[in-house]
Amino acid sequence: MRSNSSAAKSVSLIVADPDRSTLEAIQSSFYAPVYQCIPVSKGYAVFNLLREEPFPLVLCAVQLPDSDGIEVLRQGLRINPQAAFLMMGTPADWGLAIEALRSGAYDFLEKPFRRHSWGRSITRALEQRQRKTDQETFHSLLEQTLHERTEHLHKALAEVEESQRRTLETLVVALDAREHETHLHSLRVEAFTLLLAEKCGYSSGLMRELRQGALLHDIGKIVVSDSILLKPGPLTPEEFRIMQQHTVCGHELLSRIPHLQRAAMVALYHHEKADGTGYPQGLRRDAIPLEARIFAVADTLDVITAGRPYRAARSLAEARVEILRNAGTQFDPDVVDVFLSIGEEVWQSVRDQVAQRYPDASKPLPGVSVAPSVTY
16 A cells, blocks of 8 residues: 555555564554555565655565665665665674664664564654754755855846945845944945055056955855854864855856956955965965955954954054054055055044944844854
C-alpha cells in the first residue's frame, strides 16, 4: 500500500526484513494514521521505493537475502540523503552495527522487537532528521536571499544616474543600518572624502566617480552573512578571510557597470595600507590608487568620531592624533598632511550638514536589528 490523501500527514517508513514476525510486530505497533509501514524483504525493493518517493525513515535489517544491509544503507543514502536509516539486528551483529553507524545510520535496533525502545529511537531519528532538514532549508534560503540582494543591487546600480541619487542614498543608509549603530556612515565618509580630495588637488572631472566610490565602498558586504557581519566579538581566521572578500565582491559588483569603474577601484582597495599590511593585495604607498588613499583617511575619521556599539565616539582632536600616529604605516603621509591642514571646525561643519539632510537617519529602520560588531 502506498501513501494516499487520507494518510497525507502520516510518516511513511520502509521496513526491510526477511523475518515475517519482525515485520508483523512493527506493523502492529506503528500504524495509521501516525505511521504507514511499507514492508519489503529484499534490498533492491528499498532502492526502488527510495527512487519513487522521499521516504523519511527506513528500518533495515543488517542482513538481507539478496544484499548486505550495510550496502543497502550506503546506496540508499546516495539515492535519498535525507532518509533516516535505523538498522536492525541481533546482539551477534554488533560488528555490523558499528559499521552501520559509521556509514550514516541513525541508530541500531537490537532484536527481538521492543515496542517502547524502538519507538523512542524512531522518534529521535525523525526529530533529528527534521532538524537537519530545517537547517539545510534555512541555509538555502539565506543563500537565496544573499543572491537576491546582489541581483537587486546590481540592477539598481546599473540604472542609477544623478536623477536617482536619492534612491541610491536611501539604499546605502539601509545597508549601513544593517551593521552600524549610526545610519549615516557612508554618507559622512562620502562628504569627508570629497572635501579631502579637493584639498589634495584631485581632478574635478573625476570627482563624481570618486563620490560614488566613497558612497559605495562597503557595498560588497551585502553578500556577507549576518552571522559574520554582526558577530559580537573577534572573528575566527576563516570568518575574517570571508569578511576580507567584501572588497573583492564590491569590486565585482561595481566593475560590471561602465560608469562605476572608479567606484569599483575604491571598493577594492579601501583596506590597503601604506606599509603593505592591508588587503586584498597588500599594496604599498603609491601602488595604492590615490582615491583609496584619500578615502582611507576619511573613513577612519568617521569611525573614530562616530564610535561603534563596542567603542565610544572620540573627539575630532583625538581623531587627528590617531591618524597622524598612523601616517606612513596605515595612511599616506602626504594625504595625512593635507588632512591636518583642514581645521576641526570644517570637519564638524561637514558632519552637521549630512545630519541635517537626514534628520531621521539616527532612528532604527523598521525591521533592522543592529548588533555589536567589529569593523573590518
